[in-house]
Amino acid sequence: MTLEARSARACWETDVDSPADGRSIDLGTVDAIPVGEGRAYRVGGKTVAVFRPRDGRLYALDNRCPHRAGSLADGIVGGGAVICPLHGWKFELASGRCLNESARVRSYPVVLMDGRMILLLEGEA
Amino acid sequence: MTEPERLVVIGNGMAGARVVEEILARAPERFAIAMFGAEPYGNYNRILLSNVLGGTQDAERIFLNPLAWYAERGVTLHAGIKVTHIDRERRRVTGRPMRASALPYGVDGVDGGAPTIEAPYDLAIIATGSRPFVPPMAGIDTPGTFFFRTIDDCERIAAYAKRCRSAVVIGGGLLGLEAARGLLNHGVEVTVIEAAPHLMPAQLDSEGGELLKRAMEGMGVRVLLGTFTQAILGEGRVTGLCLKSGETIAADMVVVSAGIRPIVDVATSSGLAVARGIVCDDQLRTSDPAIFAVGECVEHRGVVYGLVDPIWDQAKTIADVVTGKDPAAEYRGSRLATNLKVMGVELVSMGEVKAADPRDEVVVYREPSRGVYKKLVAQGGALRGAILLGEADTAGVLTQMFLLGSPLPERRADLLFGTSSGAPILSVLDLPDHAQICNCNGVSKGQIKEAILVGKCRSVTRVGACTKAGTGCGSCKTLIQQFLEIYAGEVEPDESEHYYVPGVPLAKAELVAAIKQHGLKSVSAVFRDLAAGKEDAGSKPGLASLLKSIWHADYEDERDARFINDRVHANIQRDGTFSVVPRIYGGVTSPTELRRIAEVAEKYRVPMVKITGGQRIDLLGVKKEQLPSIWRELGMSSGHAYTKAFRTCKSCVGTDFCRYGVGDSIALAQKIERRFRGVESPHKMKLATAGCPRNCSEAYVKDLGAVAIEGGKWEVYIGGAAGSTVRKGDLLCTVDTHDEVLRYTGRFIQYYRENGKYLERSYGFVERLGIERLREVLIEDKDGICARLDAEIDAAVAAYRDPWTEANAPVHRSQFRGLIADDEARA
C-alpha cells in the first residue's frame, strides 16, 4: 500500500456510511469499558465512541474528531468532557459541542438496562 | 407584537456576516434574517487564507461564523446558493445552487437545472465582495491556472503544487506576494511577475519596492518587474508562460493575483446604480432605498476599498440606521493601513507614501544593508502616510496616530524608533474606548479592555482567543501587550497561572502538602478532596505523575488518568494506529534479533519499518489489538518511546572498532540503558555516550551525555538539547570509571525527578537551577542528600517492570481493544 492510501483513511473508520437510524442497539455489558474510559463501537455503518466516566453515567459520540479524525474513544475523559488524543480539542460528552473550537460531533443517547448498554440511534441530539 | 421585518443578505463573506452580527447586537428580534452565500460554508476570515495556503494555519481555524452560529441565532443560511436576481418590484431575491466545480466568484456558475430558491424581503443588503481581476491574456483556462480568493482555492493550489516543481504568480501586490510565500512552503520554485516597475505599487514607493524585492529574492522568490504576460502556455496543463517581450518561462502552475474587481452582477441586472462598484450614499444605501450594500462591492464617495477595515464602520452604520438605533448615522470613508503577511518580511504601509504637495514634510531613514527603510509623510503636524519596512516595532502606535489623525510628537524620529527613554509615544490610556485596535478583526479598545478586566485574559494569546484581536496580521500585538500591562495591574493577579494543574487551585508546594496531609493516593481522590469533586480531564496526567512521585508503590494507579500512549504502551499515530519501538540497548543489535523483528513485521504486515533518530527500530502503523501479540513474538522489552521516562542511551562504536576511541562507549551505554530503562521523570530523558570528543553520538546535546577523553576519563554533561531547543550540555564532572558515570547519572536523574516541573525537560531544569548549584548538590553534597538520592534511584530501578508484560496480563479485558463490532458486543 502506498503511504497516501494508508493515511487517507483512519484505521478505525468503517467503510460504509449507511445510516442505521431508527434502532436501539445492544452494545453488551457495561464492564467492557473500564471505568473512566471510552471504547469505539461499530454500529451499522457508523463508529460510535461510548464513554463511561467516573460519575456513573454513559455517553455516546461520533468517534471521529472533526479536526483531523482523531479517535475520541482514545481520549482522556473527565468533568463531563473528553479530550481528543491527537491535538487536544475538547468535547462536551452530553452535547458533542467542542469547547475550544467552533465544532461539534453528533451525540447519541445511551442508557443502561440490566447492566447492558443500549444505544438509541434515532434520537440524535 | 409586530411581525419581524424580513431581511435578506446577499453574500456571506466578511462584510455580510459582520453586518448581521452588528444588527443582531442591536436588535436580536427585529428581523427574520436569510443569507445567501455562493461558497458552501459559514463565514471565515479571508485575510488568513495566506496562512492557510502556507500551511501555517489550519483551514478549520479561520472560521468566524461556523454553520452552528447561524442556526443558534435563527438566521437562515442558504450556503452554496448564488443570488441571480433581485425583483425590486415584488421585493424577492432569487438564487440557484452552484455547480460543484464552479468558482463562486465566477460570472455564472449556477446549476441551471436545479430549482430556484426565493426569499421575499422588506430590506436587502448586498455584500458580494470582489472577484480576482483577469488581465487580458490567452490560455487563462489552461488547467493548472488558479486564483487566490477562497478556502477552496487554497486547497486546490496546495494539492496541485504537490505535483509541481515551479510556479509563476502573476501580480506582485500584497496578495501575489503572500501567495508566492505560501507556495515556497510547498517546495516549488516561485517566480513573481509584476507589470509595474516595482513591487506593491499601490502601497510602496520605488525605493521601498526595491528593498522588498531584495527581501523576497533572499527567500528564494524570483521577481520580474515591468513584465507583462501575453499567454499561458500548455495543452491540457500549464507548461509555461509567454511574455509580451516574446520570451517564454517554463512553469508547472500559475496563480493569477493581478488585482480585484467588485462583484456588481446582481446590482446591475436589477437596475441599481453601478459605477466601479455599487454606488452608495453615506448611509450605504444604494439607488433603491430598500437595498443597502457593504464591503468590497461598494463604491462610496467614488472610492472602492479592497481591505477589511472599512467593513467594520460600514457594518455599524448600516446596523444603526436599519435598527433605528441611530437613524442619522453616517459613514464618511476610511483611512487605510496594510501589513504584508509574509513570514520573514516586516512591512507596514499606510496612507499616502509619496509626497505630492510642496507642504508635505518627508522623513526618511534607510539602512539598506539590513533591508530597513522607514518613511513618514506628514502635513500640518499630522501623518498622511508611512512605510515601515524591515523593522516595524512602532507600527501599532503609528497606525493609531494615522487612523485617529493625532498630533505628531516634535521628534519625528520617535515615530520611527520609539523614544530614547522608552516612554510610550502615545499613551494607549488616552485612546477613546471606541478606537479600533485590531483592524483585521475590527476590535476596539473597549472590547480588549473588557476581555482583560472582566474576561480575566492575562496574555496576548488569551485576549486573541477571547476577542480575535491580534489574530489577523498581528501588527496590533504590541498595543495589546500595553493594555495588558496597564489593565492587568488594576485587577487581582491571576492565581491560576501558578497552579500545578489547571483543575486544582493550588501551586505545586501547597498541592504536595495537601496530598500528603489528606493521604490522597489516587487522582480521583485529589479531585474529590481538593477540587470540590470537580474532575478536569486535562489535569489528570499531571496529577498522576505527581502522585506517583510522592507515593511510589503505594500510588493507586487509575488507568483513566493516563494518556492513551501510557494505557497501551505505544505511541499513537495520526491515523489512530500505534508504533512499536523495542529496546535495543546502546543501539547494538544482532542478526538473530533483526531476523525476529523482520519475521514479526512480515507476519503482521507492518506498514513501515524505520530506523529512528534514537538508534533503534520502529514498527509503524500497528493496530491497537495487534500490540500484545507483536510484543510477545518480538520477545524484546519496551523501548518506552511513548512516555515521560528514560528513553534511550545512544552510543558510538568507541574503542571496539574506532581508531580514535579512547573509552568504551558501547559497554557504558548498555550499562546505562539496562539500569535506567523506563524510569519515569517529569519529561523524557535521552542519553548518549561517545568514545571521544568527536562526539559521533551527539552526547554533548543530550539530557545527559558521557564523553571519553584522553587518559581514560569520562566527562559527564547535563541539560543538553537538540530538539526544538538546541543547547550544549553543561559539564557536571569528570570521572575515571563507568561506575562513577552510573552513580552521577543516577543522582542527577533522581534530583530531576524530584525537582523538575511536570513537562520540564532537563535543558530547562539545568538552566533554571544553574550548573554551579547542581554541582554543589550532586558532587559536593552541600545539602547532604546524595546518599538518599542514591538510595531512591536504586529503589526506582529495582521497581522497574516491563510494561509490555501486560501483553500476557492485561489490566482490563478490553485494554487493547480497537473497534468493537456491535454484533460481537451483543454476543
Ligand code: SRM
Ligand atoms: C520516532 C522518532 C522519529 C524517527 O522516525 O526517527 C520520533 C518521533 C516523535 N517524536 Fe521525537 N522522535 C524521535 C527522535 C527524536 C530526537 C532524536 C533523539 O532521540 O536522539 C529528538 C531530539 C532530542 C530531544 O528529544 O530533545 C526528538 C525531539 C522531539 C521533540 C522535541 C523535544 C524538545 O523539548 O525539544 C518532541 C516534542 C515533545 O517532546 O514535546 C518529539 C516528539 C515526538 C513524537 C512522540 C510526537 C508525538 O507526540 O506523537 C513523535 C512520534 C511519532 C510517531 O508517530 O510515533 N520529539 N525526537 C524518533 C524516535 C527515537 C527513539 O528511538 O525513541
Ligand SMILES: Cc1cc2nc3c(=O)[nH]c(=O)nc-3n(C[C@H](O)[C@H](O)[C@H](O)COP(=O)(O)OP(=O)(O)OC[C@H]3O[C@@H](n4cnc5c(N)ncnc54)[C@H](O)[C@@H]3O)c2cc1C
Ligand atoms: C488571500 C487574501 C488575503 C487578504 N489579506 C488582507 C489583509 O491582510 N488585510 C485586509 O484588510 N484585507 C485583506 N484581504 C481582503 C479582505 O479579505 C476583503 O477585503 C474582505 O474579505 C471583503 O469582504 P466582503 O464581504 O466584501 O467580500 P468577501 O469576503 O469576498 O465576501 C463576499 C461573499 O459573497 C459571495 N457572493 C458573491 N456573489 C454572490 C451572489 N450573487 N450570491 C451569493 N453570494 C455571493 C462570495 O462568494 C463571497 O463568499 C485579503 C484577501 C485575500 C483573498
Ligand code: SF4
Ligand atoms: S520531527 Fe518528530 S514530531 Fe515532528 S513530524 Fe517528525 S517525528 Fe513527528
Ligand code: FES
Ligand atoms: S484530530 Fe482531534 S484534535 Fe486533532
